[in-house]
Amino acid sequence: MNFDETSKSYLISSLPSHERPRERLLESGPDVLKDVELLAIVLRTGPTGKSTLDLARELLQHFDNSLLLLAQASPAELEQVHGIGPAKAADLKATFALAERLAKYKQGDKPKITTPEQAAGHMREKFRQKRQEEIWVILLDARNQLIRSEMVTIGLLDRSQAHAREIFRPAIQYSAAKLILAHNHPSGDPTPSPNDISSTRDLIKTGEIIGIPVIDHVVVGLPQDGRCDYYSFREHELIN
Incomplete structure (x- = not known):
């Protein structure tokens, strides 16, 4: 039976x-x-x-x-x-x-993150089951090796909810040489909002002042109709 x-x-x-x-x-x-x-x-x-x-x-x-x-x-x-x-x-x-x-879980040497696709790939599993927007930082050393990734806040990326001190505190704590911002769009569309763009520009300026550059901001959504499931500010030349 x-x-x-x-x-x-x-x-x-x-x-x-x-x-x-x-x-x-x-x-x-x-x-x-x-x-x-x-x-x-x-x-x-x-x-x-x-x-x-x-x-x-x-x-x-x-x-x-x-x-x-x-x-x-x-x-x-x-x-x-x-x-x-x-x-x-x-x-x-x-x-x-x-x-x-x-x-x-990954074994072996610290992975390197040198492309937007690698950054998005690193974050996909973290965002897979999320119903709210989460803001994360991917902390890198001078050779682009991953130090750690950490969630810094839940909610929209705007001036009232994602203050610079929340974004850069873990970068300072773990002596990161640079960082990548990452957040998800549970709707599936990774296109950044005007608030995403303006807040990212402010954070880039802050990073320049304190010496920890923001080298990219990756928004992760869902693949649909051949559309890429992430949006990279660097790929779209919103970050130099």
Whole structure:
């Protein structure tokens, strides 16, 4: 009896041991499991009268069978599914957070960021599940090696919300030789707004004064109809 997402409900205990998700993972590895089976392992138990597989299936269906939508969901949104309480919601959020951190992990020497495409590539995963605009700085040393990237504020890039001291504080703290500004447009269109442009010009002037130049500002959106998913101020000659 193979597990089928469209089949009737089965309690995990009623399945042969070689068909139970946890046992299959231990025997054959995670690649042989479907999304719903991996999710069932994270959930561990279902509510009374419902198997973990049933709960995992209902949870995925609630979010249109999309792992991305599931990962983006808040704890309150997760708890709208019967059988998901605060503890299971926390388990799910922790699981997706670990997956996101693992995706960012890189071994070896510090990467160099020398092109707008590399800067956008560095930020895509950080922005992938974000619903609000976030302002980040990418800190580089004199050889364009990455020191670190850090979020400095949430919200629109304008004079009231992204003060120069917030932008340059981490650059000074970590002795950066230069920095790249980056923020996302959750709408998907990376075209900068007039506020983005005017605020960036002000920050460029500040960088010149304190000796930490802003060498680019990359706005990351989403690819659509062949459109590039990022906008580089340097590529568009808004930064010399």
